[in-house]
Amino acid sequence: MTKERVCVIGSGNWGSAVGKIIAENVLKHSEIFEAEVRQWVFEEDFKGEKLTDVINRERENPKYLPGIKFTSNIRAVPDLVDASRDASVLVFVLPHQFVRGVCEKMKGAIAPNAKAISLIKGLEIKPEGVTLFSEEISRKLGINVAALSGANIADEVALERFCETTIGSRSQEDGELFFKLFNTNYFHVNVIRDYVGVELCGALKNVVAVGAGISDGLGYGSNTKAAIIRLGLMEMRKFGQTFFGTVEDTTFFESCGVADLITTCSGGRNRKVAEAFAKTGKPIDVLEKQMLNGQKLQGTLTAQEVHQFLSARKLTNEFPLFETVYRIIYENAPLESIVRDI
Amino acid sequence: MTKERVCVIGSGNWGSAVGKIIAENVLKHSEIFEAEVRQWVFEEDFKGEKLTDVINRERENPKYLPGIKFTSNIRAVPDLVDASRDASVLVFVLPHQFVRGVCEKMKGAIAPNAKAISLIKGLEIKPEGVTLFSEEISRKLGINVAALSGANIADEVALERFCETTIGSRSQEDGELFFKLFNTNYFHVNVIRDYVGVELCGALKNVVAVGAGISDGLGYGSNTKAAIIRLGLMEMRKFGQTFFGTVEDTTFFESCGVADLITTCSGGRNRKVAEAFAKTGKPIDVLEKQMLNGQKLQGTLTAQEVHQFLSARKLTNEFPLFETVYRIIYENAPLESIVRDI
Numbered sequence: 001m002t003k004e005r006v007c008v009i010g011s012g013n014w015g016s017a018v019g020k021i022i023a024e025n026v027l028k029h030s031e032i033f034e035a036e037v038r039q040w041v042f043e044e045d046f047k048g049e050k051l052t053d054v055i056n057r058e059r060e061n062p063k064y065l066p067g068i069k070f071t072s073n074i075r076a077v078p079d080l081v082d083a084s085r086d087a088s089v090l091v092f093v094l095p096h097q098f099v100r101g102v103c104e105k106m107k108g109a110i111a112p113n114a115k116a117i118s119l120i121k122g123l124e125i126k127p128e129g130v131t132l133f134s135e136e137i138s139r140k141l142g143i144n145v146a147a148l149s150g151a152n153i154a155d156e157v158a159l160e161r162f163c164e165t166t167i168g169s170r171s172q173e174d175g176e177l178f179f180k181l182f183n184t185n186y187f188h189v190n191v192i193r194d195y196v197g198v199e200l201c202g203a204l205k206n207v208v209a210v211g212a213g214i215s216d217g218l219g220y221g222s223n224t225k226a227a228i229i230r231l232g233l234m235e236m237r238k239f240g241q242t243f244f245g246t247v248e249d250t251t252f253f254e255s256c257g258v259a260d261l262i263t264t265c266s267g268g269r270n271r272k273v274a275e276a277f278a279k280t281g282k283p284i285d286v287l288e289k290q291m292l293n294g295q296k297l298q299g300t301l302t303a304q305e306v307h308q309f310l311s312a313r314k315l316t317n318e319f320p321l322f323e324t325v326y327r328i329i330y331e332n333a334p335l336e337s338i339v340r341d342i
Numbered sequence: 343m344t345k346e347r348v349c350v351i352g353s354g355n356w357g358s359a360v361g362k363i364i365a366e367n368v369l370k371h372s373e374i375f376e377a378e379v380r381q382w383v384f385e386e387d388f389k390g391e392k393l394t395d396v397i398n399r400e401r402e403n404p405k406y407l408p409g410i411k412f413t414s415n416i417r418a419v420p421d422l423v424d425a426s427r428d429a430s431v432l433v434f435v436l437p438h439q440f441v442r443g444v445c446e447k448m449k450g451a452i453a454p455n456a457k458a459i460s461l462i463k464g465l466e467i468k469p470e471g472v473t474l475f476s477e478e479i480s481r482k483l484g485i486n487v488a489a490l491s492g493a494n495i496a497d498e499v500a501l502e503r504f505c506e507t508t509i510g511s512r513s514q515e516d517g518e519l520f521f522k523l524f525n526t527n528y529f530h531v532n533v534i535r536d537y538v539g540v541e542l543c544g545a546l547k548n549v550v551a552v553g554a555g556i557s558d559g560l561g562y563g564s565n566t567k568a569a570i571i572r573l574g575l576m577e578m579r580k581f582g583q584t585f586f587g588t589v590e591d592t593t594f595f596e597s598c599g600v601a602d603l604i605t606t607c608s609g610g611r612n613r614k615v616a617e618a619f620a621k622t623g624k625p626i627d628v629l630e631k632q633m634l635n636g637q638k639l640q641g642t643l644t645a646q647e648v649h650q651f652l653s654a655r656k657l658t659n660e661f662p663l664f665e666t667v668y669r670i671i672y673e674n675a676p677l678e679s680i681v682r683d684i
Contacts, residue, residue, distance in 0.1 A: 151568035162681035163565035164572065186681075188569075222608050223505035226493035226601040227530075230506065234595065249591065253576065258600055259568040266564050266608075339504035339528070 003034045005111065006181065007087035009102060010094030010119075011041040011055075011076065016065035017158040018093060018119065022181055023074040029180045033089075040083035041076040052076040068158045085109045089181065090116035092137060092145075096124070099133055103140035110141065115174045117146040117167070122298060123203040125305035127312040130243060132199045144171050146178055147195040149202035150255035151263040157187060164188040166256035168195030190254055196244045197251030201236060204322075205261045206299030207306060208232030209270035211325045214338045216271065217278025224339060229265050231321050231342055233258060239306075239319065270299035278335050300329050345376045347453065348523065349429035351444060352436030352461075353383040353397075353418065358407035359500040360435055360461065364523055365416040371522045375431075382425035383418040394418040410500045427451045431523065432458035434479060434487075438466070441475055445482035452483065457516045459488040459509070464640060465545040467647035469654040472585060474541045486513050488520055489537040491544040492597035493605040499529060506530040508598035510537030532596055538586045539593030543578060546664075547603045548641030549648060550574030551612035553667045556680045558613065559620025566681060570663065571607050573684055575600060577661050581648075584660075612641035620677050642671050 006026060008019050019039050026033035041052050046063050055061050055076040059069050077083035080102060084090065088111040094102065099120065116137055124131035134145040150165030157163060167182065167189055169175035175191040183189040192198070211228045233252055240247030251257055265271055273287050280287075284300055307326040310316045316323045320342045327333035333341075348368060350361050361381050368375035383394050388405050397403050397418040401411050419425035426432065426448040436444065441462060458479055466473035476487040492507030499505060509524065509531055511517035517533040525531040534540070553570045575594055582589030593599055607613055615629050622629075626642055649668040652658045658665045662684045669675035675683075 151565050151572075153563065153565050156563040156565045159563075161563050161566050162569060164569045221495065221498040221501075221503050222605045223493050223495050223498045224503050226605040226608075227504060227506045227597065229604055230493075230595070230597060230601040233600065237595075252595070253572070253579075255569065255572060258575065259572040262571055262604060263564045263568040266568075 004032055004088045004177070005034045005086055006037045006089040006091065007084045008037060008039040008091045008093065009080075009084070010092065011039050011061060011064065012094070013064045014119065014154040015039070015093040016061040016068070017154040018091065018182070019074055020068060020070050020158060021184055021187060022091065023071045025181055025184065027071065027073060032177070032180060035073045037074045038077050038083045038087070039074055040080050041078060043078040050078070052078045065154070065158055080105050081109045086111050088114050089177070090114055091119065092116060092133070093119040096120050096122045096133055099136060100140065103137055107141060114141070115144045115146075115171070115177070116141065117148055117178050118199070119148050121202055122302070123199065125302065125309050127308045130309065132196060134195055134199060144174055146170070146174055147198045148178070148182065149198050149260065151259035153263065153267070160186045162186045164190065164255035164259060166198050166254040167191045168193065168198035170195060192251060192254060194246060194248045194251045197240050197247040198256045200240045200244070200247065201251070201256045201260060203302055204236045204239060204306070205232075205264045206270045207303045207322050207325055208236070208261060209264045209268050210274040210299040210303060210329065211321055211338055212265040213271035213274025214278045214325070214328060214335055217275040218335055218338070220339065225265070228321065228338070228342075229261055233261055235319050235321050239322075242315075242318075270297060273297050274299070277329070284329060304330060346374055346430045346519070347376045347428055348379045348431040348433065349426045350379060350381040350433045350435065351422070351426070352434065353381050353403060353406065354436070355406045356461065356496040357381070357435040358403040358410070359496040360433065360524070361416055362410060362412050362500060363526055363529060364433065365413045367523055367526065369413065369415060374519070374522060377415045379416045380419050380425045380429070381416055382422050383420060385420040392420070394420045407496070407500055422447050423451045428453050430456050431519070432456055433461065434458060434475070435461040438462050438464050438475055441478060442482065445479055449483060456483070457486045457488075457513070457519070458483065459490055459520050460541070461490050463544055464644070465541065467644065467651050469650045472651065474538060476537055476541060486516055488512070488516055489540045490520070490524065491540045491602065493601035495605065495609070502528045504528045506532065506597035506601060508540050508596040509533045510535065510540035512537060534593060534596060536588060536590045536593045539582050539589040540598045542582045542586070542589065543593070543598045543602060545644055546578045546581060546648070547574075547606045548612045549645045549664050549667055550578070550603060551606045551610050552616040552641040552645060552671065553663055553680055554607040555613035555616025556620045556667070556670060556677055559617040560677055560680070562681065567607070570680070570684075571603060573663050575603055577663050581661065584657075612639060615639050616641070619671070626671060646672060
């Protein structure tokens with residue numbers, strides 16, 4: 001039996017943290033996996049050197065995950081086709097805007113029996129429908145794609161602090177393989193079938209976090225915040241079950257559901273920027289510049305996309321929390337409507 | 343049709359906060375309820391006066407809920423039999439150790455068609471079985487008893503900050519009545535049938551909060567805490583479904599489940615004292631004296647009771663979080679086992 005060759009596509013903060021886990025796990029399961037893990041790194045300059053050279057020499061990604069050492073069996077590769085050649089296990093962990101281009105390029109290179117898992121954050125919600133990135137990859141490459149999401153702040157995972165995660169996989173066989181690739185004694189993996197629910201949670205939670213941040217900014221207490229989190233979880237579930245028949249109740253009890261929502265509504269940039277929005281009255285784009293170096297906030301974008309999607313179906317009334325977040329951010333609705341209108 | 347006469351039994355912090363809501367709601371629903379609400383107040387001295395006299399004159403309980411005014415239709419009554427005479431709606435909101443004595447005394451006084459709701463925190467867990475206070479009251483008085491629990495910090499409710507709560511009622515008719523008695527535009531009531539689940543959540547959450555506090559004391563991050571909260575929620579559910587056939591999955595999505603657990607694990611005395619326990623190494627009873635004026639911590643007591651209950655059934659292995667909290671507090675297990683052994 002040929003062993004599985006693993007390729008990690010992406011090398012940011014989260015990609016580096018999971019790259020570390022994967023490199024350790026392939027050595028533990030050497031009967032299944034080739035020892036070498038290739039990681040596609042978008043080449044850039046790091047203090048006058050190529051980033052891939054620094055990673056391969058230092059066994060560390062000093063730009064995106066400084067201070068964390070990798071085992072020596074992971075190799076940073078700047079060329080996508082080289083990185084993915086004959087790979088049978090693909091781990092997608094890169095910003096969603098690069099997914100299509102990447103799939104196009106690696107199409108001819110990967111092994112015929114390849115399977116993939118998506119750790120990509122977000123969804124593409126357009127008025128005409130919702131695109132899951134796992135399904136997008138699946139269509140582009142013609143392979144099965146699972147999804148992984150959970151209460152997993154990358155820096156804490158890299159420090160080997162205990163947490164859990166959820167893998168959604170239609171294929172039981174792939175689910176077992178990905179379990180071996182990701183599970184450790186500090187990173188507990190639960191495998192479920194509902195990959196759609198896993199991905200939906202990872203995107204919709206950010207809308208709820210904006211609501212929680214507004215509540216924090218208004219100085220409402222912990223009863224109110226807990227209520228917003230709970231109502232948010234129920235709207236996430238309703239969204240999933242209304243537009244995707246296969247989404248299951250139990251998914252929201254998994255790490256990708258309730259646990260990730262709790263983490264995102266405690267710390268998290270979406271909560272923080274929304275809190276500042278409520279306290280200062282500054283527009284979101286100004287706060288993005290001040291607080292996020294101009295990066296776009298995920299939660300407000302998703303709130304807008306969800307609004308357009310629901311409007312096209314005349315269902316905005318059915319999701320009062322999502323809708324109220326949208327109206328506060330984009331239509332100058334009063335901040336207090338976060339509790340009055342839900 | 344005779345109108346319902348409401349009696350509130352108890353007048354501490356939470357009793358005063360719900361007394362305020364009830365007094366306002368009976369006026370709104372004057373077709374159903376008598377305007378006067380009687381509240382049994384354990385008589386004590388307040389600055390040289392009787393507490394009941396002060397409450398009735400000031401429309402405020404300056405000892406347990408200072409600064410919050412009641413409507414004038416609530417009357418503090420020091421004698422339990424007077425307070426409960428002909429009462430057809432009984433709201434129990436007092437420390438659990440007084441339940442039996444109180445029921446004994448009011449037995450002959452209440453209306454023959456009386457129904458009750460328990461807001462009492464906690465359970466009585468003995469090796470031989472679990473006693474719900476709603477069922478205890480039901481047995482003593484021979485009437486139907488519902489339960490109310492949720493993410494409801496009393497001071498925040500009194501300030502009319504938005505939150506939710508859950509009422510569990512076997513009887514649909516009583517459920518509708520209690521909805522009218524408690525629901526307001528800032529205190530949203532959901533009525534479900536699973537009163538057992540509602541009461542279990544209110545007690546078992548405190549064990550989970552001790553675990554969350556230990557994690558905080560060790561400086562573990564938000565991934566870990568979210569994982570402990572999630573695993574705790576799953577053990578609460580398993581406990582309910584193993585020992586009470588009627589407990590439903592959906593109860594844990596209600597305010598009494600996930601929302602109350604989030605609040606309890608964010609602020610809350612159980613979390614705080616456990617954090618100090620992990621940080622300082624001082625025994626719990628010393629911390630109770632220093633931090634709680636000598637009051638007993640609910641979560642550690644419940645952890646011990648749960649342990650004895652599970653031991654008697656040889657089922658401690660099935661509830662690793664509950665058991666680990668017990669072993670850390672009572673058997674000097676290392677603090678780190680909070681993540682290692684769950």
